[in-house]
Amino acid sequence: MSRSKDNRPTSAYQPAQPTTESAVTSSIARELVGQLTHEDRDRARDRWRVARARWKGRGWKSFGGLRLLWLLVGPGVLVFLGENDAPSMLSYSATGARFGVGFFLPFVILTFMMGLIVQEMTVRLGAVTHRGHAELIFDRFGKFWGFFSMGDLVLGNFLTLVTEFIGVRAGLGFFGVRPSIAVGAALVLVLAAITTGRYWTWERITLGLAIFNGLFIPAALLAHPDWSQVGHALLTWTPLPRGDRGEIVLLILADIGATVTPWMIFFQQSAVVDKGMQPRDIAAGRLDTVLGTLLASTFAIAAILATVPLFHHGINAADFQGAQFAQALEPWIGRVGASLFALGIFEAGIVAAIAISTSSAYAFGEVLGTAHSLNRPIREAWPFYLFLLGSASAAAALVLIPHAPLEFIILTVNVIAVLAMPPALAFLLLLVNDRDLMGEHANGFWGNFAGVTVTVLLVCAGLGFGLFTIFPKLLGG
Amino acid sequence: MKQEKTKRHAQAHDPGAAAAYAEHPDLQDPNVVLSLLEADQVVAAKTRTRFGKRNLSVGVRWLLWGLRVYVFVMLVIVLISVIRALHGGQ
Numbered sequence: 001m002s003r004s005k006d007n008r009p010t011s012a013y014q015p016a017q018p019t020t021e022s023a024v025t026s027s028i029a030r031e032l033v034g035q036l037t038h039e040d041r042d043r044a045r046d047r048w049r050v051a052r053a054r055w056k057g058r059g060w061k062s063f064g065g066l067r068l069l070w071l072l073v074g075p076g077v078l079v080f081l082g083e084n085d086a087p088s089m090l091s092y093s094a095t096g097a098r099f100g101v102g103f104f105l106p107f108v109i110l111t112f113m114m115g116l117i118v119q120e121m122t123v124r125l126g127a128v129t130h131r132g133h134a135e136l137i138f139d140r141f142g143k144f145w146g147f148f149s150m151g152d153l154v155l156g157n158f159l160t161l162v163t164e165f166i167g168v169r170a171g172l173g174f175f176g177v178r179p180s181i182a183v184g185a186a187l188v189l190v191l192a193a194i195t196t197g198r199y200w201t202w203e204r205i206t207l208g209l210a211i212f213n214g215l216f217i218p219a220a221l222l223a224h225p226d227w228s229q230v231g232h233a234l235l236t237w238t239p240l241p242r243g244d245r246g247e248i249v250l251l252i253l254a255d256i257g258a259t260v261t262p263w264m265i266f267f268q269q270s271a272v273v274d275k276g277m278q279p280r281d282i283a284a285g286r287l288d289t290v291l292g293t294l295l296a297s298t299f300a301i302a303a304i305l306a307t308v309p310l311f312h313h314g315i316n317a318a319d320f321q322g323a324q325f326a327q328a329l330e331p332w333i334g335r336v337g338a339s340l341f342a343l344g345i346f347e348a349g350i351v352a353a354i355a356i357s358t359s360s361a362y363a364f365g366e367v368l369g370t371a372h373s374l375n376r377p378i379r380e381a382w383p384f385y386l387f388l389l390g391s392a393s394a395a396a397a398l399v400l401i402p403h404a405p406l407e408f409i410i411l412t413v414n415v416i417a418v419l420a421m422p423p424a425l426a427f428l429l430l431l432v433n434d435r436d437l438m439g440e441h442a443n444g445f446w447g448n449f450a451g452v453t454v455t456v457l458l459v460c461a462g463l464g465f466g467l468f469t470i471f472p473k474l475l476g477g
Numbered sequence: 478m479k480q481e482k483t484k485r486h487a488q489a490h491d492p493g494a495a496a497a498y499a500e501h502p503d504l505q506d507p508n509v510v511l512s513l514l515e516a517d518q519v520v521a522a523k524t525r526t527r528f529g530k531r532n533l534s535v536g537v538r539w540l541l542w543g544l545r546v547y548v549f550v551m552l553v554i555v556l557i558s559v560i561r562a563l564h565g566g567q
Contacts, residue, residue, distance in 0.1 A: 024508055026516035033507040035521035041504045044513040048502050051513065129528070130518050139528040145541060152548070278515055369524070412559055419551040423544040430537065437528060459547065466554045469561075 042375035043276040046071075046200055050281070069288075072281055074203045075126075075271035076289030078355060079119060079264050080112075080296035081210035085160065085352030086167020086345055087413050088258030089216070089303050093325050095251055096304035097317035101229045102239040104255065105301060109234075111259040112297040114457065116289060117450045118425065121432045121443070122265050123285035126272030128441045133269040135366035137427055140434065149427060150367060152420045157263050157360045159413045161395035164353040166410065169399055170323040171346030174339070183396045186350050190392050193354050194385060199274045199374040202358075210351045213299045215344035220302035222337035223309050223329075230305070249468050250415070256461055257414030258300070260454070262424040267359035270366070274373050279441060306341055309333065353392055361388035419462050425455040 023032060053068040095104045122133065129136060134153070138146035165183050172182035193205045232238070241248045268289075277285055307325060309332035310317050317328065323342060330338040358374070364387045365372020371381035378385050398404050429451045432443050443451065502509050516522055533541075 021516045023511035023514045023516045023519050023522070026522075028516070028522065029511055032511060032519050032521055035519075036507050036510055037520050039520055040510055040514065040518075043518065044504055044510040045502075047513040048499075048504075130515065130523065131528075136528070140531045141533070142530050148545065276514070276518060278518075371520075412555055415555055416552070419548055419555065423541070423548060426540060426544055434531065436531070462547070462551050465558075466551055469554050469558045 038377065038380060039371070039373045039375040042198055042200075043274075046276050047278075050276075069284060072275075072277065072284035073288045073291060074207065074275060075268045075277075076119065076123070076285065076287075077292040077295065078203065078206055078210060078271065078351075079268040080115065080289075080292030081213050081299075082206075082267070082352050082355030083115070083259060083261060083264055084213050084296045084299055084348055085164055085356075086171075086349035087160070087163040087254075087410060088300070089345055089348045090167070090320075090325070090410075091251070091254040091258045091414055092300050092303035093307045094317060094320065095255060096307035097310035097315065097320070097325070098243075098247070098251065099241045100308050100311035101225065101233050101305070103233070103237050103241050104251075105230065105233045105304060106235075106237050107252070108255055108259070108300050108304065109297050111256050112293050112300070114256075114454045115259045115264070116293045117454050118260060118428065119264060119268055119289050119292075120286055121428055121447070121451065122269040123272055123277075123289060124282055124438065124441050125428075125432055126269040127277045127279050127282050127285060128439070129437055130273055132273055132362055132366040132372070133266045133428075133431075134363035136269075136431055136437070138367055140431065140437070141427065145427070146367065149424065150363060152423065153262055153266055153363055154360060156261065156413075156416055156420050157356050158391060158395060159409050159416065160261070160263065161353060161356055161391060162398050162409050163413050164349040164356065165396045165399040167345050167349030168353070171326075171342045171344070171349060173323040174326045174342035180400060182346075183399055186353060187389075187392060187396055189350055190354050190357065191389060194358070194374065194388060195378065197375070197377040199271075202374045203271075203275070206351060206354050209347060209354070212347040213296070213344065213351070214302075215340045215347060216299050216302035216306055219329075219333060219337045219340040219344065220305040222333040222340075223306050225305045225308060246468060246472060249465055253418050253461055253465050254414040256458065257417035259296075260421055260458070261417035262420050263356050263359045265424055265428055266363050267355055270359065270362035270372075274362075274375065282441070303344070306333065306337070353395075357388045357392040360391050361385070415465065418458060418465075421458045422455055422462070425451065425458070429455070 023029060026032075050068065050071050053065070053071055056065075056067070092108065095108075125131075125133070125136065131139070134146070134150060137149050165186060168186040169179045169182045172185070173179065177185075189209075193202055196202050196205070241251075272285060307317070307329065310325075310328055313332070315328055317325065320328065323345075326338040326342040326345070329341060333341070361384050362372055364370075365381070365384045368383070370383045372384045373381065376384070429443070429448065432438060432451075433448065435442050499509075502513075504510055511519070517526070
């Protein structure tokens with residue numbers, strides 16, 4: 001860590017500066033020798049594998065081939081497939097059932113492009129500063145703004161976690177599994193993923209589960225979509241949605257909230273840090289994020305197409321939950337298709353439950369200064385793991401309480417995500433433009449143009465929703 | 478030959494290279510661990526340093542407060558919307 005020789009620290013902390021200086025050649029190397037932790041060794045092992053893959057690839061400074069990509073892929077794919085969670089897939093399903101093939105297909109792709117712009121910035125922030133998002137906000141903006149951000153995150157994450165377990169319950173409910181067993185099994189999976197004591201292993205387990213988000217593709221194929229209609233919709237954004245304007249506005253907001261949410265920012269940055277990524281890995285991190293965007297947008301489109309038969313047959317799916325979609329689809333896509341759909345909802349819930357509870361735990365640990373890495377065994381980072389499992393368990397318990405206000409939560413969660421994004425984006429843009437933090441990796445003009453555009457669009461979407469709610473007749477609704 | 482040249486070049490320019498070329502790096506050796514990590518990736522280095530609070534301009538403060546008020550107002554509107562939706566459904 002570079003330090004001015006004349007600048008003796010007056011506080012408990014010394015000033016930090018981002019550096020690519022190797023630890024072994026740094027001025028404090030001798031002090032660090034006796035203070036290495038299990039986390040450092042695990043991270044060093046991961047870095048050894050990356051360095052070796054780079055060496056064995058085309059050239060020392062080049063991208064290095066598929067092995068390197070395999071090693072560095074993870075946070076980006078996980079964040080986007082995790083964001084294809086139960087309420088998101090149900091929003092897409094509701095979109096297909098209500099409006100069929102049309103405007104919403106390219107619109108959903110646009111929302112993923114917005115998500116890509118946002119998430120790419122978290123890759124750079126994490127790789128350059130080696131700090132999580134919550135930690136950076138507390139450091140640079142102080143406790144007041146830090147706790148505001150944490151409040152948004154904790155509230156949003158808890159509400160979202162509840163909906164994930166609702167999805168788990170609904171998905172397995174299609175197969176007659178009792179809610180307590182479905183929710184319990186999901187908690188066991190969350191526990192199994194985090195008890196490995198290795199970020200790499202946790203990441204691979206969760207990626208393995210996340211790829212089952214692709215179950216919506218065979219479900220969509222079994223719905224026999226009209227591909228010429230799909231192509232026409234993607235190119236022309238038509239037909240436009242018709243009907244109740246309030247419902248359209250709500251679905252637009254829900255579909256945006258299905259793709260860009262605050263937890264994604266906190267999660268991906270912390271995962272990049274936990275993975276040990278460095279500035280030289282930014283290109284691979286970008287590719288990882290693009291890959292996540294492509295996969296997730298494909299699966300989202302599949303979820304829309306899978307429920308188009310409900311639109312064609314005039315089935316009112318306005319109040320459908322996960323299992324009801326699968327049951328309603330069975331006559332048209334068969335028992336296999338409906339089962340795949342239900343399993344997809346279950347998968348969406350479980351992967352998001354893992355990712356979102358981890359995001360909350362990362363932020364908790366960063367803020368309190370406790371150990372917060374999946375590379376730590378439970379005995380060394382028990383507050384981190386306790387918060388992770390505790391938040392998941394509390395959400396799961398709420399789902400099992402009779403007469404709990406679940407419908408209220410489902411209606412609001414994606415909308416709240418959209419509304420909470422502008423402040424989160426403001427902090428992100430301020431951090432990624434901070435040259436003291438980012439150096440040469442700070443945002444350029446086009447990065448800021450894209451980031452500000454996304455923020456303005458989200459604010460306008462929220463204001464539009466607000467105006468319509470207060471003045472329902474404004475749009476002729 | 479080319480790989481050997483690459484190896485020597487890398488070792489000269491990157492301290493982590495020596496560890497990278499090892500078939501099985503000795504991660505109990507602190508110097509090997511430190512050679513693979515950047516200085517501020519080490520947990521002990523991170524816990525003793527902070528980036529420090531930045532000075533927020535008046536414009537930035539207005540922006541952050543404005544967005545905070547926006548969120549609060551919108552949450553109230555969401556509450557109204559949901560109550561209407563729930564009552565409308567009854």
